[in-house]
Amino acid sequence: MAPIFITGIGTGIGKTFISALLARALEADYWKPIQAGYEGGTDSEYVQHTLTGTASIVHPEVYKLKMPASPHIAAREEGITISIQKICEQVPAINRNLIIEGAGGLLVPLNGSEFVADLIKALGAKVILISRNYLGSINHSLLTARVCREMNLPVIGWIFNDQYLHYEEEIVHWSNYPQIASVPYMRTENGNFIEAQTAALQKQLKGFL
Template sequence: MNKIFITGIGTGVGKTLISAIVTKALEADYWKPIQAGYEEGTDSEYVRHALTDTTSVIHPEVYKLKMPASPHIAAREEGITISIQKICEQVPPISRNLIIEGAGGLLVPLNGSEFVADLVKALGAGVILVSRNYLGSINHSLLTARVCREMNLPVLGWIFNDQYLHYEEEIVHWSNYPLIASVPYTKAADGKFIEAQAATLQKRLKGFL
């Protein structure tokens, strides 16, 4: 069984949507160990409601922080310190693939000295990189790829979210990480959309594991 960490080139690039699609495609379990901000609902709640007709288990967060901010700031507001060791000690029992959703990008701080990338390394998870098309996304994508390479993180490949045109091919070429899939833009990221994308992605995704 595999641990697969879904990270993005920044905040708001569609990590949760892609996590739901990958979870459905692999009939996997889902876990977001750190949630910062939950006034409008948590990412775990979104995935739970979006996945229909599934046996996937949505595991509870280790840290559920009220402030929608960088995790180290949100934790500090509540008088706690995020511990990577604690998260690793609470990895859910793995009887099938486990999709782990990160918080923001790889260099989002978790505490005074550790970042999301350090959590990925500690968990020993394979990485799926999520990129979305916007002004600056090439730079953010390639910086993310460089961090992965410098930290020797095992990257499975890219999933692009939005409409990329030649951006997609260029990011794949310059990063030297393969294309797993492209998920088109939608205004209705609901269960039907997720199920359709999962069906399209399933066979190809399994080839990367």
């Protein structure tokens, strides 16, 4: 069973929230192998809270770096080098779906020569792309899609997060990757909202997985 890798068109576009929803919808475990910056709490801690009451397990990070920066810089500050091989050796051994959340986008450097996209290939993961509507997001989305094609990454499709307009249709058209779902904007991610979006994703994912 290939893991599902969640990446996006940049930083701060909702990967962690969507990862939590997907873990709930698929009754999957969650794993973020690289965390850069944790003063305000880690992404794993947020997902653990969101998965309260479920059987899903949040697996520990391989690299938990203090500096909120690109992973290769944060690792350098601590005198270490991120190893894709080490991450692959620590993939959780489970018999169900695994949601893996990346750091930033596809071309975020992990060390002096490898990027998040290289980690995806090494893990043999399928990819769900997260996009968010802001000025420049079409460009960032299509650049992300182009990298996926050039590296032959197996993309399942797009999940659009936050406020969305016609740009969704254009990104789907120009990228030629399908739309899985759209998650609407909600100022407060309360329990009712999370339950509703989980139920919607369960239905929407059936045609893709």
